Amino acid sequence: MVLFSEDHIQETRRRGRIEVICGSMFSGKTEELIRRMKRAKFAKQRVEIFKPAIDTRYSEEDVVSHDSHSIASTPIDSSASILLFTSEIDVVGIDEAQFFDSGLVDVCNQLANNGIRVIVAGLDMDFKGNPFGPMPQLCAIADEVSKVHAICVKCGQLASFSHRTVKNEKQVLLGETSEYEPLCRECYLRARKEDEKQI
Numbered sequence: 001m002v003l004f005s006e007d008h009i010q011e012t013r014r015r016g017r018i019e020v021i022c023g024s025m026f027s028g029k030t031e032e033l034i035r036r037m038k039r040a041k042f043a044k045q046r047v048e049i050f051k052p053a054i055d056t057r058y059s060e061e062d063v064v065s066h067d068s069h070s071i072a073s074t075p076i077d078s079s080a081s082i083l084l085f086t087s088e089i090d091v092v093g094i095d096e097a098q099f100f101d102s103g104l105v106d107v108c109n110q111l112a113n114n115g116i117r118v119i120v121a122g123l124d125m126d127f128k129g130n131p132f133g134p135m136p137q138l139c140a141i142a143d144e145v146s147k148v149h150a151i152c153v154k155c156g157q158l159a160s161f162s163h164r165t166v167k168n169e170k171q172v173l174l175g176e177t178s179e180y181e182p183l184c185r186e187c188y189l190r191a192r193k194e195d196e197k198q199i
């Protein structure tokens, strides 16, 4: 089976569409976004990548994966800013979409309706297992959704959940391996029960 996003005719025909890459932390969302954006650059397409300005974990400017793959990006505070930078662009990439405002859904639709290929990567669920920010709506309007998985650090199965290992109930808490671990459903449920005992 050829992925829609890897079908070279789809990749280069310059028809607007929305691709969503979702999953837990460490599942390879950013790597997959960078891979697709770099392929578009090789195809001589004009690309622009955006990330939320609050995400300063590895770099203020670049989008950087946990494995140190990186690509230049434009940090922005509001989804509306994307429209200001994309008049001459063929492919728009957006990382950490869960942190954006709900206006991102309309922005992605507008871009795709204007013939732009939009590739959005983000966490589908927060540490409580609840849908995160505009991600559910983005999945709903997408032409293609790729759900990627990390490896459960407890048992080696596929992981869909991001377990927070520090005490903090805020939905937004930037972090990496010191704050989060990817777990499968079984190990996640067990870990959450243990967390509840400690409250």
Ligand SMILES: Nc1ncnc2c1ncn2[C@@H]1O[C@H](COP(=O)(O)OP(=O)(O)O)[C@@H](O)[C@H]1O
Binding pocket: 023, 024, 025, 026, 027, 028, 029, 030, 031, 032, 064, 065, 066, 067, 149, 150, 151, 152, 153, 182
């Ligand atoms: N438990 C894990 N399962 C899979 N990959 C992991 C794990 N822990 C660390 N990694 C690293 O994370 C990389 C993926 O990073 P990244 O694309 O930034 O993920 P995401 O954006 O989904 O958080 C993998 O290639 C791997 O090197």
Ligand SMILES: Cc1cn([C@H]2C[C@H](O)[C@@H](COP(=O)(O)O)O2)c(=O)[nH]c1=O
Binding pocket: 024, 025, 026, 029, 030, 057, 122, 123, 125, 126, 127, 128, 162, 171, 172, 173, 174, 175, 176, 180
């Ligand atoms: C689960 C969860 C995560 N976050 C933060 C932690 C990281 O800074 C990002 C996710 O980055 P990744 O590229 O997917 O690894 O989101 C958060 O703020 N709240 C949460 O519930």
Ligand SMILES: [Zn+2]
Binding pocket: 152, 153, 154, 155, 156, 157, 183, 184, 185, 186, 187, 188
């Ligand atoms: Zn597990």
